[in-house]
Amino acid sequence: MSANVIVALAGNPNSGKTTAFNEYTGSRQHVGNYPGITVEKKEGIARVDGREVRVVDLPGTYSLTAYTQEEVVARRVLVEDRPDVVIDVLNAGALERNLYLAVQLMELGIPVALGLNMIDEARKQGLRIDAARLSQLLGLPVVETVARTGEGLKDLMSAAIAHGDARRGTPWKPLEISYGPDLDPVIARMVERIEAARFLTDKYPARWVALKYLESDEDMRTLGRAAGPLSAELEAMAAEVARHLDATLNSYPEAVIADYRYGYISGVLRQGVLIRHDELSQRLAASDRMDRVLTNRVLGPVIMLAILYGIYEVTFAIGEYPMGWVEAFFGWLNETASAALPDGLLKSLVVSGIIDGVGGVMGFVPLIMLMFMMIAFLEDSGYMARVAYMLDRVFRMFGLHGCSVMPYIVSGGIAGGCAVPGVMAARTLRSPRERLATILTAPFMTCGAKLPVFILFVGVFFAEQQAQAMFALTLLGWGMALIVARLLRSTVIKGESTPFVMELPPYRLPTLRGILIHTWERTWQYIKKAGTVILAISILLWAAMTFPQLPEDKTAAFEEQRAAITAQKEAVEATARQEAGSDASGEAVAEAPAGAADAPAGEPAGEEAADEEENPFDAQLAAIDAAEAAAGLEYSIAGRVGVALESVTKVAGFDWRTNIALVGGFAAKEVIVSTLGTAYSLGEVDAEDAAPLAEQIKADPHWTPAAAAALMVFVLLYAPCFVTVVAIKQESGSWGWAIFSTVFSTILAFGLAVAVYQIGTSMLSGG
Amino acid sequence: MGKTIPLRQLAVGQRARIAKVDAHGELGRRIRDMGLIPGAEVEVVGRAPLRDPVALRLKGFTLSLRNNEADFIAVETDAQPRPQE
Numbered sequence A: 001m002s003a004n005v006i007v008a009l010a011g012n013p014n015s016g017k018t019t020a021f022n023e024y025t026g027s028r029q030h031v032g033n034y035p036g037i038t039v040e041k042k043e044g045i046a047r048v049d050g051r052e053v054r055v056v057d058l059p060g061t062y063s064l065t066a067y068t069q070e071e072v073v074a075r076r077v078l079v080e081d082r083p084d085v086v087i088d089v090l091n092a093g094a095l096e097r098n099l100y101l102a103v104q105l106m107e108l109g110i111p112v113a114l115g116l117n118m119i120d121e122a123r124k125q126g127l128r129i130d131a132a133r134l135s136q137l138l139g140l141p142v143v144e145t146v147a148r149t150g151e152g153l154k155d156l157m158s159a160a161i162a163h164g165d166a167r168r169g170t171p172w173k174p175l176e177i178s179y180g181p182d183l184d185p186v187i188a189r190m191v192e193r194i195e196a197a198r199f200l201t202d203k204y205p206a207r208w209v210a211l212k213y214l215e216s217d218e219d220m221r222t223l224g225r226a227a228g229p230l231s232a233e234l235e236a237m238a239a240e241v242a243r244h245l246d247a248t249l250n251s252y253p254e255a256v257i258a259d260y261r262y263g264y265i266s267g268v269l270r271q272g273v274l275i276r277h278d279e280l281s282q283r284l285a286a287s288d289r290m291d292r293v294l295t296n297r298v299l300g301p302v303i304m305l306a307i308l309y310g311i312y313e314v315t316f317a318i319g320e321y322p323m324g325w326v327e328a329f330f331g332w333l334n335e336t337a338s339a340a341l342p343d344g345l346l347k348s349l350v351v352s353g354i355i356d357g358v359g360g361v362m363g364f365v366p367l368i369m370l371m372f373m374m375i376a377f378l379e380d381s382g383y384m385a386r387v388a389y390m391l392d393r394v395f396r397m398f399g400l401h402g403c404s405v406m407p408y409i410v411s412g413g414i415a416g417g418c419a420v421p422g423v424m425a426a427r428t429l430r431s432p433r434e435r436l437a438t439i440l441t442a443p444f445m446t447c448g449a450k451l452p453v454f455i456l457f458v459g460v461f462f463a464e465q466q467a468q469a470m471f472a473l474t475l476l477g478w479g480m481a482l483i484v485a486r487l488l489r490s491t492v493i494k495g496e497s498t499p500f501v502m503e504l505p506p507y508r509l510p511t512l513r514g515i516l517i518h519t520w521e522r523t524w525q526y527i528k529k530a531g532t533v534i535l536a537i538s539i540l541l542w543a544a545m546t547f548p549q550l551p552e553d554k555t556a557a558f559e560e561q562r563a564a565i566t567a568q569k570e571a572v573e574a575t576a577r578q579e580a581g582s583d584a585s586g587e588a589v590a591e592a593p594a595g596a597a598d599a600p601a602g603e604p605a606g607e608e609a610a611d612e613e614e615n616p617f618d619a620q621l622a623a624i625d626a627a628e629a630a631a632g633l634e635y636s637i638a639g640r641v642g643v644a645l646e647s648v649t650k651v652a653g654f655d656w657r658t659n660i661a662l663v664g665g666f667a668a669k670e671v672i673v674s675t676l677g678t679a680y681s682l683g684e685v686d687a688e689d690a691a692p693l694a695e696q697i698k699a700d701p702h703w704t705p706a707a708a709a710a711l712m713v714f715v716l717l718y719a720p721c722f723v724t725v726v727a728i729k730q731e732s733g734s735w736g737w738a739i740f741s742t743v744f745s746t747i748l749a750f751g752l753a754v755a756v757y758q759i760g761t762s763m764l765s766g767g
Numbered sequence B: 001m002g003k004t005i006p007l008r009q010l011a012v013g014q015r016a017r018i019a020k021v022d023a024h025g026e027l028g029r030r031i032r033d034m035g036l037i038p039g040a041e042v043e044v045v046g047r048a049p050l051r052d053p054v055a056l057r058l059k060g061f062t063l064s065l066r067n068n069e070a071d072f073i074a075v076e077t078d079a080q081p082r083p084q085e
Helices: A017-025 A069-081 A092-108 A119-124 A131-138 A153-167 A180-197 A206-214 A218-227 A230-249 A253-270 A283-294 A299-340 A345-362 A365-381 A383-396 A402-413 A419-428 A432-444 A451-461 A463-489 A512-531 A533-546 A552-583 A586-591 A593-598 A603-612 A616-635 A637-652 A656-665 A671-679 A691-699 A705-717 A722-732 A735-766 B025-033
Strands: A005-011 A029-033 A040-048 A051-057 A085-091 A112-117 A127-129 A142-144 A274-276 B003-006 B015-021 B041-047 B054-058 B061-065 B073-077
Touching (some): A005 A017, A005 A069, A017 A029, A017 A112, A017 A153, A051 A153, A131 A253, A206 A253, A299 A345, A365 A383, A419 A432, A451 A463, A451 A705, A463 A705, A637 A735, B003 B015
Parallel strands (some): A005 A051
Antiparallel strands (some): A040 A051, A127 A274, B015 B073
């Protein structure tokens, strides 16, 4: 029987833990989310000496306290899933700090094996580490590794599993460190009480519980309060010793505990484990030289802007091609389905609801892949941390974080982006409040789908100042995003800014494998969403714009008109055919030579020529179709909502047609222009080429510059498209925030649109 | 000899030893988790273009923190600032 072994990977951020995980599990990974929070759950299967090993990648943490979601998750997995052994991947170059987590793991008592990772770089830094001595002093396996090349990883895994096997079936053996004359007696008393009451001891060692009470660990105290009355007693003991420390040492238990932990570590290292030759330090020196340029006062921001702009350009310039292929594929699918299915509801559902809906979403896939590839490169190379470092001062004023810049730019901070990858890019933010504020405000940027609306209305009403108007809209997007972020951070997402204390890892060349795995994970998650949630919403929106259908008497009326015209057309065509027969069909040959060549003479050639010539009857038929589509749209739920809203929205200058288009725009902002076209009964309108619609709007007295400006402001700021809403749900971990974003943005946008319309109208009539 | 000043006042290139960390709660814990504890040797290696945050070198790694966070840390200097390269 091959025992199923569970190995957890722990380690500091930037320690190479993820690289090790990728090396161990390759493509046999599974990425999910822990319920209710946004921390990723990564698991994979590795084969070691013929055994199947389940590898759980814990989130990167510096400690095992409970301040960050990552730490809470790491602790929960260790205690609940009880892996057979934990591999702690250490950055050998910063051994002292990395052992801080290792010591806490050992205090928990779970079997631990240490990987001295990046040992090659540590040597270049002038460090000599005696792994055998460290292993002997701590009583656990210690293996030197270089995760990037895979060196030592196999040995580390085998040693870890052997260590886990040896300890299997025996209770955890917590490491006991002395915490000095003030804390040790209290800890002893607490342990005694905890053991006597068997308080939480089914999962946690008694000493660990005592330490967490002394550290005022909220997570543990909450567990404790539910477990029994001893909790209150322990809290009182902790409070008493805290008062004592404050009075005598002007310190507090948490600080004392940390000092003794570090003291224990330096005690171990001083016993011949670590020898430092500072004069040999090359790696950090090289990284420092790069920083002297890349974070230079003047050059730094210039280079950063160039890099951010470059990423944006590359994503959307290169992304255009594969995006075109995906769109072409769905276009082909659309045509095939249209041809294969009989006219009717099923066809409409499959073509307009499912294929167009999912196709529109899948079109983003190439963008998302490219975006994440480059973000992964920036993160893994260490540059992203510098971006945060340089921009933090500016973004902090708005309650954000230096890392907020990336999501903003991708979302359309440079006009033409897309909020879907933008919202997903907010993952680089480790601070939950700042991340949420970024996610909720990034959709205010001028994404590519809003552009056709702006181009249309700017072209009609502000033709002289097109560039300025577009630029003003982009600035408005930034301004609103920052102001609203500030507003949210002082109201609904209130709270101190998360400490910036952040490592600036040395610059490294990322591994291709790491970047590819990273990119694929994100993309696959997105594709899965497209197949489920987004498909469902597509169908709902399709239904809203389709049902109820026109009553029969109405469709019958359109049918009658059509029949009348078709009859006229046939009559005229019959005459034409007779004439063509005697006239050797000269006209048909000139109009459609290919058709004429295939068919010797007569009907087929005549038909094609008539089609291309836009004969008056076909134009009339198309007009009837368009009028029916418009009537159908008005009659549907979406249409009725649009009409019903008119009494409210006329304050902002929107008529019912605009309302329908805006309702449709919730599906995707691209739809606004085409829906407006349908509502003006123009038939199919291409978002890129809306010339006839522009003329209609120009001619419509309802549209004034004030109304146009109000509409543009509204489109810029109102509810994000549903793909973004789904992304917000995914990234914030709750539908609540996704709904909040939708409602709040719409109210804000409407308020501003009303202001613009009312002020604009009074100025126009006044001036 | 040893003069105790707030970390914020260190010049780029200057080294010092941490004397006291006054931060409580989340900030205090983060600072300690990163090894900024009394006795640790630090060197200011740079400041962001807007003079905030500041980049510090500790044993074997670099970390950054904001000026208002650095205010909770008192350091002891015993050397003249190194000439900046």
